[in-house]
Amino acid sequence: MDPQTLTELLDVAVLDRLDRIDDLPGDELARSSALRKEGFSAEVTAALLTQAQLRREAGAKLGPFADDMLFTRDGLAQATRLPVAAHHARRLIGETADGETFRIADLGCGIGADSVAFAGMGAQVSAVDADEVTAAVAAFNLRHLPDAPVDHTRAEDVDLSDFDALWFDPARRTIGKSDRRGSTARITDPEAFSPSLSWVIDQAIRAKAAGVKLGPALDHGLVPEEAEAQWVSHNGEVVEVCLYFGAACQRPGRRALVMGERTLLVHEDDLPESDEEGIGTLGRYLLEPDGAIVRAGLVAALCAPLQARRVHPKIAYLTTDVEPSGPAAAGVTAYTVTDVLPAKIPSLRKELVSRGIGSVVVKKRGADIVPDQVRRQLKLPKGDKATLVFTRLGERHVVLLTQPV
Numbered sequence: 001m002d003p004q005t006l007t008e009l010l011d012v013a014v015l016d017r018l019d020r021i022d023d024l025p026g027d028e029l030a031r032s033s034a035l036r037k038e039g040f041s042a043e044v045t046a047a048l049l050t051q052a053q054l055r056r057e058a059g060a061k062l063g064p065f066a067d068d069m070l071f072t073r074d075g076l077a078q079a080t081r082l083p084v085a086a087h088h089a090r091r092l093i094g095e096t097a098d099g100e101t102f103r104i105a106d107l108g109c110g111i112g113a114d115s116v117a118f119a120g121m122g123a124q125v126s127a128v129d130a131d132e133v134t135a136a137v138a139a140f141n142l143r144h145l146p147d148a149p150v151d152h153t154r155a156e157d158v159d160l161s162d163f164d165a166l167w168f169d170p171a172r173r174t175i176g177k178s179d180r181r182g183s184t185a186r187i188t189d190p191e192a193f194s195p196s197l198s199w200v201i202d203q204a205i206r207a208k209a210a211g212v213k214l215g216p217a218l219d220h221g222l223v224p225e226e227a228e229a230q231w232v233s234h235n236g237e238v239v240e241v242c243l244y245f246g247a248a249c250q251r252p253g254r255r256a257l258v259m260g261e262r263t264l265l266v267h268e269d270d271l272p273e274s275d276e277e278g279i280g281t282l283g284r285y286l287l288e289p290d291g292a293i294v295r296a297g298l299v300a301a302l303c304a305p306l307q308a309r310r311v312h313p314k315i316a317y318l319t320t321d322v323e324p325s326g327p328a329a330a331g332v333t334a335y336t337v338t339d340v341l342p343a344k345i346p347s348l349r350k351e352l353v354s355r356g357i358g359s360v361v362v363k364k365r366g367a368d369i370v371p372d373q374v375r376r377q378l379k380l381p382k383g384d385k386a387t388l389v390f391t392r393l394g395e396r397h398v399v400l401l402t403q404p405v
């Protein structure tokens, strides 16, 4: 969105029309011509329809708040989901020694999702964004929160000495290089993040408390030893790794947080000294650990609480004879193993057909196959559903016929 379009969008009559957009007909073309007949220019009409679409998409991340917000496509793609933003706020916002309001800086606030949560916890938020339109959109989204002003400036130009906590969510996608569908490319070099990771970590180490949100593929070698690195999944999707420093660091080291219907926290101190016992001996159940636990390198920490063993030292599946229960069960998806089948497609097909299986979900770890290709090659007639898992038991390549528990 360019600054001119945003200025037009911020007109009271235009915003009012956006709030009532659902009274228009369903078809996009009809909606567009209805808005043009009401006197809106072609640019404003397009902006209204885009905002309506982005609000609908944003509902998944921001719930009912989305209906009262404005977005840029990039800003929405990078915004923190509200339950996760609330978690950041719980980790960062504390008491001040002098009883004054807690002050936090959001240094690259995007459309303002994290700032909404910080301000919601009663903090005084200073939000900044280097992009003019994004900063203006964030200011609009935070308009009901008087303690959360937004400045259009670079994080590197802010005096950071006076805050109780700093929050960084560096841009990790190319800016302004959107293709026609509005998508951007992921940046892999941490020094090309904006601001750069080394600058961010430098500031975070010196702060009273700090949090740094990064992509879950972060190289473990980049986690500073004074930080707690927490990989987070929400409703089964790995969304981030967050580095916490100073007062926000509860326990240095790697940690995984599974958020969803149930919550689980795993820390690297929970790893056993050896996870080699019983490796590759198949039990009644196959366990697929949550992605946050896998990314954090903490799969073996689930062995003791689930009475499980690894299928292979390097493969992130576990196996056990006991149906998972207790808190650690939140960290896995369990499958009952009904058979071990041959891997060659013709024999595999024959075995599946003889068992009345007609539709398969194909999963793999440690196996050189392409799940979609296998499904197509099997050409199964109609029948029951099953999950096929291509993996290894020790050195042996196997296909496990399973059913989700």
Ligand SMILES: C[S@@+](CC[C@H](N)C(=O)[O-])C[C@H]1O[C@@H](n2cnc3c(N)ncnc32)[C@H](O)[C@@H]1O
Pocket (backbone or CB within 6 Å): 075, 078, 079, 080, 107, 108, 109, 110, 111, 112, 113, 114, 128, 129, 130, 131, 134, 153, 154, 155, 156, 169, 170, 171, 172, 194, 195
């Ligand atoms: C990942 S997004 C932040 C998303 C935000 N936490 C949210 O939940 O909505 C990163 C933002 O940083 C901004 N940015 C990039 N470089 C910056 C810099 N040097 N200083 C301040 N902001 C910057 C980008 O414009 C972008 O909006």
